[in-house]
Each structure stands twice: as structure tokens, then as C-alpha cells.
Amino acid sequence: xxxxxxxxxxxxxxEVQTVTETVTSNDIIVRPKYLSVCHADQRYFTGNxxxxxxxxxxxMALIHEGVGEVIVDPQGQFKPGALVTMIPNTPEQTDNVIxxxxxxxxxxxxxxxxxFMQEYVCMKRDRVIQLPSNFDPEMSAxxxxxxxxxxxxxxxxxxxxxDDRRIGIWGDGNLGYITAVLVKQLFTESQLxxxxxxxxxxxxxxxxxQTYLVDAIPATLQISxxxxxxxxxxxxxxxxxxxxxxxxxxxxxxxxxxxxxxxxDTRDLLAKGITLRGTSRSSRADFEQAIALxxxxxxxxxxxxxxxxxxxxxxxxxxxxxxxxxxxxxxxGKAVMAWEV
Amino acid sequence: xxxxxILAGGKGTRMGHVxxxxxFLSLAxxxxxxxxxxxxxxxxxxxxxxxxxxxxxxxxxxxxxKKYIHDKRVQVVVGGSDRNDTLMKGIAxxxxxxxxxxxxxxxxxxxVRPFVTERIINDNIAAVLTHDAVDTVIPATDTIIQSTTxxxxxxxxxxxxxxxxxxxxxxxxxxxxxxxxxxAHQKASLTDACKIVLxxxxxxxxxxxxxxxxxxTTPYDLRVATALIEERS
Numbered sequence: 001x002x003x004x005x006x007x008x009x010x011x012x013x014x015e016v017q018t019v020t021e022t023v024t025s026n027d028i029i030v031r032p033k034y035l036s037v038c039h040a041d042q043r044y045f046t047g048n049x050x051x052x053x054x055x056x057x058x059x060m061a062l063i064h065e066g067v068g069e070v071i072v073d074p075q076g077q078f079k080p081g082a083l084v085t086m087i088p089n090t091p092e093q094t095d096n097v098i099x100x101x102x103x104x105x106x107x108x109x110x111x112x113x114x115x116f117m118q119e120y121v122c123m124k125r126d127r128v129i130q131l132p133s134n135f136d137p138e139m140s141a142x143x144x145x146x147x148x149x150x151x152x153x154x155x156x157x158x159x160x161x162x163d164d165r166r167i168g169i170w171g172d173g174n175l176g177y178i179t180a181v182l183v184k185q186l187f188t189e190s191q192l193x194x195x196x197x198x199x200x201x202x203x204x205x206x207x208x209x210q211t212y213l214v215d216a217i218p219a220t221l222q223i224s225x226x227x228x229x230x231x232x233x234x235x236x237x238x239x240x241x242x243x244x245x246x247x248x249x250x251x252x253x254x255x256x257x258x259x260x261x262x263x264x265d266t267r268d269l270l271a272k273g274i275t276l277r278g279t280s281r282s283s284r285a286d287f288e289q290a291i292a293l294x295x296x297x298x299x300x301x302x303x304x305x306x307x308x309x310x311x312x313x314x315x316x317x318x319x320x321x322x323x324x325x326x327x328x329x330x331x332x333g334k335a336v337m338a339w340e341v
Numbered sequence: 342x343x344x345x346x347i348l349a350g351g352k353g354t355r356m357g358h359v360x361x362x363x364x365f366l367s368l369a370x371x372x373x374x375x376x377x378x379x380x381x382x383x384x385x386x387x388x389x390x391x392x393x394x395x396x397x398x399x400x401x402x403x404x405x406x407k408k409y410i411h412d413k414r415v416q417v418v419v420g421g422s423d424r425n426d427t428l429m430k431g432i433a434x435x436x437x438x439x440x441x442x443x444x445x446x447x448x449x450x451x452x453v454r455p456f457v458t459e460r461i462i463n464d465n466i467a468a469v470l471t472h473d474a475v476d477t478v479i480p481a482t483d484t485i486i487q488s489t490t491x492x493x494x495x496x497x498x499x500x501x502x503x504x505x506x507x508x509x510x511x512x513x514x515x516x517x518x519x520x521x522x523x524x525a526h527q528k529a530s531l532t533d534a535c536k537i538v539l540x541x542x543x544x545x546x547x548x549x550x551x552x553x554x555x556x557x558t559t560p561y562d563l564r565v566a567t568a569l570i571e572e573r574s
Contacts, residue, residue, distance in 0.1 A: 004456075004553075018456060020573060120459065
């Protein structure tokens with residue numbers, strides 16, 4: 001099958017490329033419908049990555065968050081028209097110890113491997129999951145990010161001690177918001193505190209028990225467990241504050257991606273017996289749990305629904321460029337394209 | 342009912358001294374015709390996909406479809422002496438096997454345009470559901486020169502010029518009515534199916550094609566098409 005792939009070839013420039021696809025009986029052909037933009041995609045778009053990385057990874061179709069419609073399933077497991085979420089992590093091997101999203105051999109879409117900005121996406125059978133009919137497709141477009149939050153909280157529950165009285169999240173962006181929504185559903189007895197740099201963003205966290213600007217945290221405040229969702233240059237300050245405010249033996253889950261190495265105050269970290277646990281991306285199991293959580297809670301779905309930010313129909317390569325440009329000036333919410341290219 | 346008709350009736354005279362019509366030549370390890378059919382079978386709203394081929398290539402076409410396409414909606418029909426005759430042969434097949442209903446629509450497409458996209462097919466279906474006829478076009482990038490002798494007669498304003506591609510889509514009842522209303526002289530002058538409808542006085546709407554939706558007609562086109570395609574790594 002000849003397939004049109006819409007690739008970023010250099011900063012701010014998309015081009016269409018025709019690719020021949022070999023479709024096996026284990027593949028499912030999906031037509032992307034709604035695609036959500038991640039910060040990583042935006043960094044590729046603006047060229048805000050090291051030149052060596054750009055040279056190695058481009059040309060490449062962006063986007064690793066999206067839903068699509070099943071067009072063909074040779075085995076008939078999925079009906080044509082079924083709305084499915086697409087899992088961007090594609091493992092090439094299985095391992096008894098290492099999860100699929102941590103295997104170095106796994107391919108990840110829009111990171112050196114074509115993402116979902118394609119006419120059709122050929123997905124391996126186990127990389128799609130049908131969505132319940134009452135899920136909003138625009139909200140479902142960023143289910144991958146919800147699954148990343150699930151991965152982080154799953155890691156937290158396996159590592160943390162018994163103290164879950166007060167959970168703190170550093171980061172008032174999209175990942176912080178999604179993770180906070182999940183914490184509220186999963187840790188019903190815990191107090192949820194959000195630490196952020198922008199009051200305008202913290203105002204969206206109305207369901208949290210408390211919010212603080214990071215330059216106004218009470219010195220005596222103590223947190224049972226912490227989740228870092230800042231990334232970038234903010235990681236260093238966030239990790240430092242986490243070490244300061246975590247109770248001894250607490251755990252911090254690190255989820256924000258920092259482009260450059262960051263300093264960590266290991267003296268205090270060691271003295272307090274703090275566990276740092278990094279998490280990255282997600283697995284099929286995380287997607288399944290994310291769907292189960294959303295299916296069980298209309299409130300969680302409603303809170304995620306309000307995260308939908310810029311939405312627009314895209315039909316041409318020019319539309320794609322304009323969409324990414326517009327997203328640069330949006331400070332809140334997930335940007336979702338209705339993919340009609 | 343919604344039908345697709347793949348026009349594969351060409352003899353490939355512009356392809357040079359190749360023994361095989363251009364639609365059967367290989368592109369990225371498959372006949373061009375097969376690439377085109379593959380795009381149409383992905384659209385489940387089609388009730389039937391009619392492939393119209395030259396009479397001498399009927400069994401060859403059937404063999405290829407048996408080998409590559411596993412979709413019972415695909416039917417092979419023998420074409421006519423020219424493009425419009427071939428088009429009408431496909432419609433005759435639809436009439437004989439499914440009957441013609443007032444709202445039936447037909448999406449016709451050149452077999453040698455394998456780069457057609459889901460978006461273009463979808464836009465054609467959406468447009469022809471509300472219009473009598475639809476043409477797929479792209480804005481002309483070259484200046485168009487009108488000339489009947491060695492001299493230039495006119496240079497039309499480029500911004501009003503478009504290049505016609507396919508699909509071309511029709512309400513079948515309108516297309517048949519329009520074709521029957523034309524004189525033999527008018528029919529002989531036709532090089533384009535949308536012109537049938539235009540000459541008969543019906544409006545033709547347009548949807549946006551793509552520059553890469555090229556027609557593989559000459560050896561040069563085949564080289565360009567081959568260069569456009571990359572294997573999935």
C-alpha cells in the first residue's frame with residue numbers, strides 16, 4: 001500500500017513523503033482522527049533540540065498521542081470504524097524483568113520512528129485498544145499522556161512507604177494536571193498539593209487541596225511522597241525543593257524530561273533516605289489501566305475534558321505548520337488536531 | 342449506492358515501446374493498477390469497485406486482482422474504444438448488476454494515479470453527495486498558453502487556471518442524461534469526463550487535489566513516481 005507520511009524535514013518545515021507499507025495479518029490499518037501535540041513534538045518543530053539529535057532523527061512524522069478509526073483488520077478482531085487509541089511504544093522483544101517502555105530496543109513513535117502524522121498508520125495488533133463509546137475523541141487523543149501518568153503512579157505505589165497522607169506534585173503544566181487528576185482518583189484519602197510557577201495555571205487545579213507558587217512554599221511544609229512533572233530547566237529547582245520538603249524515607253517520582261544534566265543535592269538526599277525513581281513513557285498495561293480509570297469515573301473524564309486547549313481541523317501541510325505555530329502562543333491545555341489531511 | 346470506477350482501459354501508447362499497458366507496469370514491486378485499487382478498497386462506503394480494462398488484458402487483470410486484492414466488491418469489466426466509451430461500459434455494468442437509482446454516485450479514477458489519498462477520495466464523496474459532478478484540480482503552477490497554430494493565441498490569467506486530475510465524481514443519473522444529450526461530434530471531441538456534464542449544461546464543482554497525485558503516462562513519469570516512493574524501514 002502506498003501511504004502518505006507527513007514528516008518534519010527541518011525546523012518549521014513539513015513535507016509529504018510516499019512510503020510503501022507491507023501489511024501483514026498481524027497489522028491493523030488505522031486512519032488517524034484526532035492527534036495531540038506533546039512538548040517533545042513542539043521542540044522538534046522549533047528545532048529546539050541539539051543539532052546532532054535533529055540530524056539523526058529528522059525527517060520524521062511527529063505526534064505520538066492520538067486516536068484513529070480502524071479501516072482494515074485482516075483478522076476481524078476490530079470492526080471497521082472502531083475508535084482506537086494508538087500505543088506509540090513498539091517493543092521489538094520481550095523481557096521478563098524490563099518493561100516494554102524501558103527496553104532500549106523498543107521503537108517509539110515521533111522519536112526516531114514515524115509518528116502518527118500519516119494518511120494511514122499500520123499498527124501491530126497489540127498496539128491498538130478500542131475505546132469505550134462514551135469517551136470524547138478529542139480528550140482521548142491525549143490518552144497516551146494519561147497512560148504516562150498511570151505509569152508514574154504505578155511506579156510510585158511499588159516504591160513508596162506506607163505514608164500517603166500528603167502527595168505533592170511539582171509542575172503546573174499538562175503532565176502535572178493529568179497526574180493530579182489521577183492522584184485524586186487513586187489516592188482518595190490523601191491530601192493533594194500542587195507546586196507551580198504560574199498562578200494562572202494553578203487556578204485550574206480546583207480539585208487539589210492546596211496549591212503553592214514555588215517561591216512561596218512554607219519552610220515547614222512536609223510532603224509524604226512527591227512527583228516531579230516539570231522537566232527542562234525547572235527540574236533542578238523542583239528536585240531541590242522536593243528533597244527539602246519530603247519527609248525522611250519518602251519517594252520522588254521523576255517524570256519531567258530535562259534536556260541537560262541537573263545538579264542534585266545528594267547530601268540531603270542521602271541523609272533523608274529519599275528514593276528517586278525515574279519513569280518514562282508507558283506500556284500497553286498503562287493504557288489499559290488509564291482506560292479503566294476513565295471509564296470508572298465521569299469526574300476524571302470531565303476534568304481531563306477541560307484540558308483540551310487549541311483545537312483545529314487540519315487539511316493541508318500549511319494547516320499543520322500553522323497549527324504548530326499557534327500552539328506556541330497557547331500557554332494552557334493540550335492542542336488537538338482534527339486530522340483530515 | 343456509492344460506486345468507484347477505476348479506468349484501466351488505456352493501451353499505454355505514450356509509454357513508448359513497452360509491450361504492456363502502463364497501468365500494469367511495476368511500481369515499488371507491484372503493478373500500478375494494484376496500488377490504485379488498494380487505496381479504493383480502504384473506503385468501506387463503496388458498494389462496488391469496478392475496474393475497467395482492455396479486452397486483451399481481462400484475464401491478466403483478473404489474475405492480478407486475485408493475487409493482490411481480497412475484496413469481493415472489486416469487479417473487472419471490459420472497457421470500450423475510448424475513454425468515454427470505457428466510462429459508459431462501467432456504468433452499463435452497474436445498471437445491469439445493481440440497477441440505477443436517482444441518488445447513485447460514481448467516483449471515477451485513473452488507474453495510473455496511484456498516489457490518490459484518503460482525503461481526496463473522501464472529499465469527492467462528500468462533494469458529489471451535494472453536487473451533480475465534481476472535478477479534482479490543483480492550481481496551475483506553469484503559465485498556460487492557448488495555441489492552435491505555431492503562434493500563441495492567448496495567455497489566460499494563471500490564477501484562474503487549474504490542472505485537472507482524478508477522481509472525477511458524478512451523480513450517475515446526471516452523467517448518463519448528459520452523455521445521451523450530446524451529439525456524435527461533441528462526443529468525439531471529449532477528452533474529459535467532466536466535460537460531458539459541462540457541455541450538457543450542468544454545473545461541475547471542484548475539490549482540491551495534490552501536486553503528487555500524478556498520472557503515470559510516460560517513462561519520465563514512471564521514473565518520477567519511483568523516486569517519490571520510499572520503503573518503510
